Amino acid sequence: MDQPDEPPQSVEGRQADIGSRYGALARAAEAGEQIVDCGEDAFAEGQFGAAGYDQETADLPEGAVRASLGCGNPVAVAPLTAGQKVLDLGSGGGIDVLLSARRVGPDGMAYGLDTTAEMVTLARANAQQAGVENVEFLHGRIEDIPLPDAHVDAVISNCVINLSAEKPRVLDEAYRVLRPGGHFGVSDVLAHPGLAPSQRAEAERATGCAATLTAEEYRELLLRAGFTDVGITSTADAATGVYSAIVKAGKPSAPSGISLRPMRADDADAVLSLYELGIEEGDATFETAAPSWEAFDAAKLTLHRYVAVDDGTGEVRGWAAAAPTSPRPAYAGVVEHSVYVHPGARGRGIARALLEALVASTESAGIWTVQSGIFPENTASLALHRSAGFRVIGRRERIGQHRGVWRDVVLIERRSPLVS
Known part of the structure; x- marks a missing residue:
């Protein structure tokens, strides 16, 4: 029998928990520890953390690789080209920003945004160690992106949007900062449809990852935000009830002005x-x-x-x-x-x-x-x-x-x- 649902956590409480959790992980990574944000079974599938990048991370600083907490490789999803600007929502230790900076080249720019000050500090240190200059790490909330309208060509994210208690606002903000014709490409953790609340909560506990949207719920929020060409592809099961997926969408093109x-x-x-x-x-x-x-x-x-x-x-x-x-x-x-x-x-x-x-x-x-x-x-x-x-x-x-x-x-x- 399902237990009564616990009262939902407030937005402020959720943000405080995330800040505390990822601040501790950042300090551990800075101290040279291998940090883990999902269950060991998920890592065994080879899709979580640095294991999802094949050999792309070979020449990155060890600290950036060690701090990888994602569920895929969004850099491989977004069609980045030289000279473009890209934004990573929830950039953590900076691995996806550093990889994106390589793709857009010296004439482009890769931004990373993270709500945890310790992660921003860690990412900046990793970028300095890597000698990468076309990056900028911002401290702020993914629900309130500190960039102008139509400023970037691509928005990426790696297992972060699922953490937000205000997902519609995140997607609205991603749409706002994208230029017309821009791309949205993220790796995220989703829930299988038809789960009871207690089953979904148990799956989240098993992985240590929050997964509060099904694919169809994600699709509807993207469409409501204005995105088109929505595609959601499963990549690996993380635990009973949840799975990692690639989520892609686009901002419609428009004439100049x-x-x-x-x-x-x-x-x-x-x-x-x-x-x-x-x-x-x-x-x-x-x-x-x-x-x-x-x-x-x-x-x-x-x-x-x-x-x-x-x-x-x-x-x-x-x-x-x-x-x-x-x-x-x-x-x-x-x-x-x-x-x-x-x-x-x-x-x-x-x-x-x-x-x-x-x-x-x-x-x-x-x-x-x-x-x-x-x-x-x-x-x-x-x-x-x-x-x-x-x-x-x-x-x-x-x-x-x-x-x-x-x-x-x-x-x-x-x-x-x-x-x-």
Whole structure:
């Protein structure tokens, strides 16, 4: 019989425990001890600590290798190239930062962020011993990253995000500091689905690692943060109930001077204003007035809605969103979508970026068909959708009256090649 769940630990209590635990491990590593953060069985599988790096660590300082506490090799996951900037969340003794610095070269920069002052001190000492200069170790919380917006090309992490009591905030921050088109690639510990709370807690105790998300929970949080192209691949079982995995995702690309992010409630006025402008032009929709925000919000899927924001002014210049086609279970993977761009911002690639982000987001969620109806007179929209992989499947003639005129509608759809 399962025991009653213990009351959840406060965020502050969790942070204090992590600081105390990893501070002690850092001091042990500095004293020349081999430190262990997971169970011996996990290490025997060859996927935890320095064992997950093959021969890549041969020329790194012994202290950096000895302080490795990860569950994989995220550096091998992120597609780093010369001149890029990369951020390691929870950098510990610095092993992944030093390896990343090698990949991005002297014209690039590798940042490490850790909440434990002793780990930051240890990592700086390891970088100095290695003679690596294109690194910077920051003391702070992964829930509040001390870097500007759109500052790095890649975010990596090694068995750290599972420790946070505020995982949605971590992923929101990772999205914020990534440049458009940037990559998220981490190794982490996940829980198998269907475990009772007591089973999950026992698995965590067996490894010494916290694993409070299943793969689907992780996927949903990434999509909610705005990420697309989400992929989660198991790498090794750590203990009964939990396993290590590679988690990959991307921040949608955007035209110069524009950023895409998830639509929020405080975007309501801007989004509905753009809706009204489309209605006034006459070729966007049968609607004659924009709905209330409450009606709009209730109709659209939460995980698949984006706004395009001008980096200079902060103004919303376009939006895209998806809505269920039908409440019937058979249509769970079919959605209808809309894309609106301010008339003064057209011709910059904003509509294409929004459409591609929406498609990538829906594919990551297992949606197999994105469809819509477009007035045949809206030739720009038809051309955009054809270029994005949509096909015309038919034409509904004189389907409805719009401002006293009978209008045809061209039906388009895109079938995902990724979702079977």
